Amino acid sequence: MKKLTSLILTVILSITLFAGCGGTKDKDNDTQPTNTTTNEAEKKELSDTEVIEGSEEAENAARKRAGAADTFIVGTSELSGEFLPPYASSTYDNYIVNLMFDGLVIHDKEGNYDVLIADSYEVSEDNKTYTFKLKEDLVFSDGTPLTAKDVAFTYTVFCDPAYDGSRNEAGNELVGYDEYHDGDADHVEGIKVIDDQTISFTFKIAKPNHIEKLAYGIMPEHIYQYEKGKSTEIRDKMNEDLFIGNGRYNFVDYEEKQFAKFESNPLWFKGEPNIKNIIVKHTTVETMFQELEAGTIDFQTRVPSKEENKQQIENIGCLNINSYPDNGYSYIGFNLRDDRLADVKVRQALTYGFNRQAFVDVYFNGYASVCNTPLSQVSWAYPPQDQLNKYDYSPEKAKQLLEEAGWKEGSDGIREKDGKKLELNWVTYTESKFVETMIAMLISDWEKIGVKVTPNLVDWSTLLDIVYYTGDYDFDLYNMSWSLSIDPDATEIFHSKNDVVGGFNSTGLHDDEIDRLLEEGCVEFDPEKRAEIYQEWGLRMNEILPYMYISQSTEWDVSNNRVKNLDISPYCDWVYSIENLELEAD
Amino acid sequence: MLKYIIKRLLHMIPVILTISICIFIIIKLTPGEPVGNQLNPKSTAEERAAERIRLGLDKPIHIQYLDWLGRTLRGDFGQSYIYKRPVKDIVGHFVVNSFILNLGVFFLTFLISIPIGIVCAKKQYSKTDNFFSVFSLVGISMPSFFFGLLLIFALAVHFKIFPINGMINAGSETQGFERVKEVLHHMVLPGIVLTIGSLASLVRYVRNGMLDVLHKDYIRTARAKGLSERKVVYKHGFRNALITIVTVLGFWLPGLFSGAVILESIFVWPGIGSTLVDAVNGRDYNLMMAIMLLFAILTLIGNLLADIGYALVDPRVKVGEGNS
Numbered sequence: 029m030k031k032l033t034s035l036i037l038t039v040i041l042s043i044t045l046f047a048g049c050g051g052t053k054d055k056d057n058d059t060q061p062t063n064t065t066t067n068e069a070e071k072k073e074l075s076d077t078e079v080i081e082g083s084e085e086a087e088n089a090a091r092k093r094a095g096a097a098d099t100f101i102v103g104t105s106e107l108s109g110e111f112l113p114p115y116a117s118s119t120y121d122n123y124i125v126n127l128m129f130d131g132l133v134i135h136d137k138e139g140n141y142d143v144l145i146a147d148s149y150e151v152s153e154d155n156k157t158y159t160f161k162l163k164e165d166l167v168f169s170d171g172t173p174l175t176a177k178d179v180a181f182t183y184t185v186f187c188d189p190a191y192d193g194s195r196n197e198a199g200n201e202l203v204g205y206d207e208y209h210d211g212d213a214d215h216v217e218g219i220k221v222i223d224d225q226t227i228s229f230t231f232k233i234a235k236p237n238h239i240e241k242l243a244y245g246i247m248p249e250h251i252y253q254y255e256k257g258k259s260t261e262i263r264d265k266m267n268e269d270l271f272i273g274n275g276r277y278n279f280v281d282y283e284e285k286q287f288a289k290f291e292s293n294p295l296w297f298k299g300e301p302n303i304k305n306i307i308v309k310h311t312t313v314e315t316m317f318q319e320l321e322a323g324t325i326d327f328q329t330r331v332p333s334k335e336e337n338k339q340q341i342e343n344i345g346c347l348n349i350n351s352y353p354d355n356g357y358s359y360i361g362f363n364l365r366d367d368r369l370a371d372v373k374v375r376q377a378l379t380y381g382f383n384r385q386a387f388v389d390v391y392f393n394g395y396a397s398v399c400n401t402p403l404s405q406v407s408w409a410y411p412p413q414d415q416l417n418k419y420d421y422s423p424e425k426a427k428q429l430l431e432e433a434g435w436k437e438g439s440d441g442i443r444e445k446d447g448k449k450l451e452l453n454w455v456t457y458t459e460s461k462f463v464e465t466m467i468a469m470l471i472s473d474w475e476k477i478g479v480k481v482t483p484n485l486v487d488w489s490t491l492l493d494i495v496y497y498t499g500d501y502d503f504d505l506y507n508m509s510w511s512l513s514i515d516p517d518a519t520e521i522f523h524s525k526n527d528v529v530g531g532f533n534s535t536g537l538h539d540d541e542i543d544r545l546l547e548e549g550c551v552e553f554d555p556e557k558r559a560e561i562y563q564e565w566g567l568r569m570n571e572i573l574p575y576m577y578i579s580q581s582t583e584w585d586v587s588n589n590r591v592k593n594l595d596i597s598p599y600c601d602w603v604y605s606i607e608n609l610e611l612e613a614d
Numbered sequence: 615m616l617k618y619i620i621k622r623l624l625h626m627i628p629v630i631l632t633i634s635i636c637i638f639i640i641i642k643l644t645p646g647e648p649v650g651n652q653l654n655p656k657s658t659a660e661e662r663a664a665e666r667i668r669l670g671l672d673k674p675i676h677i678q679y680l681d682w683l684g685r686t687l688r689g690d691f692g693q694s695y696i697y698k699r700p701v702k703d704i705v706g707h708f709v710v711n712s713f714i715l716n717l718g719v720f721f722l723t724f725l726i727s728i729p730i731g732i733v734c735a736k737k738q739y740s741k742t743d744n745f746f747s748v749f750s751l752v753g754i755s756m757p758s759f760f761f762g763l764l765l766i767f768a769l770a771v772h773f774k775i776f777p778i779n780g781m782i783n784a785g786s787e788t789q790g791f792e793r794v795k796e797v798l799h800h801m802v803l804p805g806i807v808l809t810i811g812s813l814a815s816l817v818r819y820v821r822n823g824m825l826d827v828l829h830k831d832y833i834r835t836a837r838a839k840g841l842s843e844r845k846v847v848y849k850h851g852f853r854n855a856l857i858t859i860v861t862v863l864g865f866w867l868p869g870l871f872s873g874a875v876i877l878e879s880i881f882v883w884p885g886i887g888s889t890l891v892d893a894v895n896g897r898d899y900n901l902m903m904a905i906m907l908l909f910a911i912l913t914l915i916g917n918l919l920a921d922i923g924y925a926l927v928d929p930r931v932k933v934g935e936g937n938s
Contacts, residue, residue, distance in 0.1 A: 110698070115698075194654050194657065263698055281785070283884075285708075286781060286882070286884055287784040287785060289784075310882055312879045312880065312882055314763065315881075318778050319778055321771055322778055488651075489644075489645065492646060492651060493646045494645070497647070498645075520656065530650075530662060531659060
């Protein structure tokens, strides 16, 4: 499971991490269903975000911990020490960045953006220029004023020729990026400091999702300044643990692979947060429950949502599960370059022929739902459920579709057509329970419809090489998962122009309808029209199946019930409302 | 003797070069690359190509090796791709953490297992001997994963004598002697697990080495001379049994600096084991090369020390005199 989690995390990550909030509904007695099969009408909406509460009476060691009243200890996977907005690439480092840095804007519970340290912003007629007016009297945690120059400095880092972080998209769509990055311009033309409080950004092309790129935290120029082309000096400062921000918490200490420690920022523009100290501790899946029980952590992020873990949590008693749907999905990708799989009927047959619901039930014990289109169920872009083909398990339908497509059963039970057999080579990755569970079920389900599948297990890096980078496309099927950003645009993955070596359209999908919708979607400014475009796109993706979508899982963050006012939802992690948190202690 | 050591050290140079070439070729032939290992659809193919050029991955493999060799000889091990820092800093930092833990285990293991081994050999097939034979088997076969969790459950969660994991308390700001005490406290549980695991095998080595010696003719002679049993066992017997132990000692040297991945994961010990796994999974060539080469060199030095040790304990081994 750890592997799967890390796998999911390695994916997209970009703006995903600046996540927003969703409504939290407390349902005391409503536990997760353990069986989501049969009755469609009764199926629980997975888009529900809920808190499964523990008992207030239960023995609670964390309440008695020394300093418990003003110290909040969070358990996460390993941090990597890249705690500056342009460089943080893991979900965990982004927690830290969001503790220490505030950006111009931030998204809300539904994923819409609003001002944070900006007072207001205006978008020009042509939708290309964003002008921000900063709030008055903003300061960094060292007391120096935060001005438009610092904002310009921060965004120029993304454009620096030596910038080696993973957030190029925050700079490369600005006017003047190429002249600065590849030429000898001394500033990025698209970033204009108008006065101390006012700054504007101009993009090359108008797109509705530009605002997401303006949410990165602002860094103080006087601390991190460097000459053009030498932005790696920022990395040196990061390695020396020099972190000065403008956010809710100030950096205190970082011990690699151990913990990071923070103290509330008395200069924060909305007033000092409630809790004095925050410690983010490195925990592992082997002992996170022992730590929760012993009260050495108050909160654990991303606990695998499994029945056995739920049992452990219930036994400890004093823990709440903050459950919400993961903003992502897992899938099996078809290689459409192969004649056999180019036929949509074959792909549909294979999807009907695999009991995905049974797989999800077995592997996730019901803490996940079957996915039918490459969108998160919490997204505004998700098409109406009743219009989606659910591809409920039906070997008969699968056989019928295969017959229609001309695949007849051969003497050995494997279907053939024009001398070709329906034998599929599935490349997948090692050390994953997810894959191990799927192998057995997929082989036996497809055997029943006359399809033979041979899994070929390789390590993760090798799989990436085979699927994306070598350009041989030496596979029929592969499986991975995507985590999604708030914006549904998926041009990189499904547009035909990205079916190139090193591009991410690894299935080789060429569909005019999909291309058209993706192109329209990323330039449509009317939110309702945009939603319609993506819903139509979602339905088309549901029909043509370049992927066999597998599952959208449930995420769990486990908290001690002494922690109050925690508000977690798909777009909104524990850092989002940390300033309102309250701790109870004995 | 000095001449012998220098000669052996010089012999090590071509061996290390050969090893480095082998490692380099193997890790370069493995599919996958550091660039693009973090699947990020917002990164374009051109950006990744530029990144490959920046890292020199577009060059032919022999040029890459020579580049690497040149840098390394100048003491520059390069930047780690996943940690984005000089490899030297990373290896230094994590190896020290592993070393602290392993050194404690090393002394504890030898201090405990040598007397036990001797006693077992002296009283072969006695109750003590049988007890430790069974104990050894259990110790060798007990998965550290299971044993570690058992200890954590009993001594950390239930009795709260020791911390559950980590090297220091989360958020600790202790200094100096207090810090040492804190680290020692955190070392106890992982230390016990490692010691039991290696104790078992070392007891077997010492016992068998001693048994071998105690059945030799010169021991019978010593006894016949009327020497006290003490003298027979410790002076005549043990000194000869030391040869076995010295061999084991040699093997242990690289072990002192290496990490145990599972143990590090259970006890959240910031050692080199998990770092190497991260490096391999992330195809972090510079970091992999540095760590593996370090282990190779330590193994060679371990062998050398063992050979020197033989000369010291075994009068039959003569060095430096006309050996070719």
